[in-house]
Amino acid sequence: MTDTAHLAARLPRLAEDEQRDVRRAHRPFPFDRVVLWGVTLVLAGGFAYIVAINPNFEWPVVGKYFFDPTVMQGLTVTLGLTVVGMAIGIALGLVLAIARMSKDRLAWSLSALFIWFFRGTPLLVQLIFWYNMSTLFPRISIGIASWDTNDLITPLTAAVLGLALNEAAYMAEIIRGGLLSVDKGQAETAEAFGMTRGRALRRIIIPQAMKSIVPPTGNQLISMIKATSLVSVIAMADLLYSVQSIYNRTFEIIPLLMVAVLWYLLITSILNIGQSAIERYYGRGDRGSANAIAPAVPDAVSEQESAR
Amino acid sequence: MTAPDRPLVRARDVHKAFGSNEVLKGIDLDVAPGETVVILGPSGSGKSTFLRCINHLETIDQGSIEVDGEQIGYRLRNGRLDRLSDREIARQRRKIGMVFQQFNLYPHMTALENVIEAPVGVHGQDRGEAVRYARELLIRVGLEQKIDAYPRQLSGGQQQRVAIARALAIRPKLMLFDEPTSALDPELVGEVLATMRDLANQGLTMIVVTHEIGFAREAADRVVFMDGGHVIETGPPDEVLTNPSHPRTRSFLGRFI
Numbered sequence: 001m002t003d004t005a006h007l008a009a010r011l012p013r014l015a016e017d018e019q020r021d022v023r024r025a026h027r028p029f030p031f032d033r034v035v036l037w038g039v040t041l042v043l044a045g046g047f048a049y050i051v052a053i054n055p056n057f058e059w060p061v062v063g064k065y066f067f068d069p070t071v072m073q074g075l076t077v078t079l080g081l082t083v084v085g086m087a088i089g090i091a092l093g094l095v096l097a098i099a100r101m102s103k104d105r106l107a108w109s110l111s112a113l114f115i116w117f118f119r120g121t122p123l124l125v126q127l128i129f130w131y132n133m134s135t136l137f138p139r140i141s142i143g144i145a146s147w148d149t150n151d152l153i154t155p156l157t158a159a160v161l162g163l164a165l166n167e168a169a170y171m172a173e174i175i176r177g178g179l180l181s182v183d184k185g186q187a188e189t190a191e192a193f194g195m196t197r198g199r200a201l202r203r204i205i206i207p208q209a210m211k212s213i214v215p216p217t218g219n220q221l222i223s224m225i226k227a228t229s230l231v232s233v234i235a236m237a238d239l240l241y242s243v244q245s246i247y248n249r250t251f252e253i254i255p256l257l258m259v260a261v262l263w264y265l266l267i268t269s270i271l272n273i274g275q276s277a278i279e280r281y282y283g284r285g286d287r288g289s290a291n292a293i294a295p296a297v298p299d300a301v302s303e304q305e306s307a308r
Numbered sequence: 309m310t311a312p313d314r315p316l317v318r319a320r321d322v323h324k325a326f327g328s329n330e331v332l333k334g335i336d337l338d339v340a341p342g343e344t345v346v347i348l349g350p351s352g353s354g355k356s357t358f359l360r361c362i363n364h365l366e367t368i369d370q371g372s373i374e375v376d377g378e379q380i381g382y383r384l385r386n387g388r389l390d391r392l393s394d395r396e397i398a399r400q401r402r403k404i405g406m407v408f409q410q411f412n413l414y415p416h417m418t419a420l421e422n423v424i425e426a427p428v429g430v431h432g433q434d435r436g437e438a439v440r441y442a443r444e445l446l447i448r449v450g451l452e453q454k455i456d457a458y459p460r461q462l463s464g465g466q467q468q469r470v471a472i473a474r475a476l477a478i479r480p481k482l483m484l485f486d487e488p489t490s491a492l493d494p495e496l497v498g499e500v501l502a503t504m505r506d507l508a509n510q511g512l513t514m515i516v517v518t519h520e521i522g523f524a525r526e527a528a529d530r531v532v533f534m535d536g537g538h539v540i541e542t543g544p545p546d547e548v549l550t551n552p553s554h555p556r557t558r559s560f561l562g563r564f565i
Contacts, residue, residue: 193430285460
């Protein structure tokens with residue numbers, strides 16, 4: 001006999017109750033899903049076929065230039081600019097976010113002004129501006145030290161400055177949003193335990209804010225990779241610039257653009273994988289449900305449904 | 309510099325207002341070392357605010373609060389009173405443990421990590437030693453099975469007991485409990501109160517804001533009854549709870565009988 005048989009609450013059974021047990025149920029055949037899948041696969045297959053056989057894509061040319069040294073150099077510049085721009089952007093963004101949240105009017109105002117300016121003007125304009133800084137300030141001096149602006153602002157520094165400062169303005173708002181999403185009680189608890197503000201931020205607030213900071217940051221990083229293509233206007237040889245320099249010679253425009261497109265897609269795909277790993281790490285306290293009361297209450301009733 | 313008979317907590321004429329809303333209207337309170345004081349009173353009587361003033365989570369507008377011979381948030385030297393810097397206030401808080409109504413465990417850390425965070429990071433204790441003591445405390449509050457669990461995986465009562473262990477881990481001279489059982493399901497209140505009763509019996513100095521009259525009766529050395537921002541009655545639990553002299557105390561207690 002089963003364990004439940006001697007429970008007072010057991011009521012009489014009908015013969016058909018066994019047949020009505022929902023565990024025996026069959027799933028309805030999903031005609032609509034099958035049809036949609038079929039149509040989609042046919043369309044996708046057709047499109048892939050057209051792309052594959054269209055001689056204008058010149059796939060052999062794509063293959064030939066995919067690992068071309070010029071392309072590789074451009075790829076390095078794109079990745080380098082992305083990493084440096086993003087790193088400075090995040091670090092400066094964190095400082096700006098904290099300043100924007102502080103009670104200090106001066107810090108608050110400076111941060112607000114920075115964000116207002118660098119978010120409010122197009123990145124392309126900012127890049128051209130940095131590149132032409134020497135027409136505005138021919139010499140830059142700090143104290144008695146003084147430099148020719150053209151020595152300081154090379155295409156590389158102009159590109160890094162433009163990308164990083166613009167990014168910092170966006171990251172500041174993302175980080176601020178993340179910090180605000182953390183329960184106020186957490187900061188108060190850290191305070192009550194005698195933590196300094198810096199330590200409370202580092203150990204308690206930021207790790208919890210990361211959960212809402214990481215997804216939009218991943219977005220920013222992907223935007224940044226593509227935004228680096230703008231630096232080709234100030235003669236920085238990034239990925240796009242390098243394929244352009246090849247097709248300006250060979251006129252194989254489409255296949256070389258395909259080289260760039262495939263590389264951009266490859267990088268962003270790798271970044272997506274990295275992003276999910278980071279999200280899993282910062283979500284580690286979320287495992288298990290709030291009501292997972294283990295053996296706290298040895299309650300007879302709650303154990304019954306598992307024993308049949 | 310603490311005189312032998314000087315109270316551990318000494319509050320004089322404490323006033324606090326939020327905007328035009330005056331919450332504390334002149335609170336005087338002494339708490340002797342080893343004493344367990346339970347503060348009772350209706351909602352809005354200012355008892356939680358007063359508790360939060362003791363470790364400077366709220367600043368006070370008038371009066372003074374001293375803990376262990378040091379004025380909280382200020383320093384008196386040659387008749388001149390200076391406000392302390394954030395860093396010095398943080399240092400003063402290190403001898404006061406606090407338990408919150410909403411537990412406020414760090415959700416991204418396991419129970420053990422929650423407990424050792426302040427001892428290692430703030431008090432500069434050796435990690436191995438901190439872990440050893442944290443295990444001891446978690447065993448003491450009955451959670452040796454849950455050492456590596458994240459707060460989300462614990463029931464409310466278990467979370468609050470971790471929070472108590474976390475506060476004890478800094479070896480506090482004073483423990484503050486801000487309505488520690490108010491956010492708990494009724495069947496989980498008992499386990500937390502039992503833990504607190506043990507602490508009271510072990511001679512820890514505690515100030516407890518609560519609605520649990522039963523706990524006040526069993527564990528308190530002294531009951532303080534607050535209403536409308538004033539202390540209106542104070543004394544041993546048998547006296548205040550069985551034979552209150554103030555009509556407001558009587559009407560408040562009447563609701564629990």
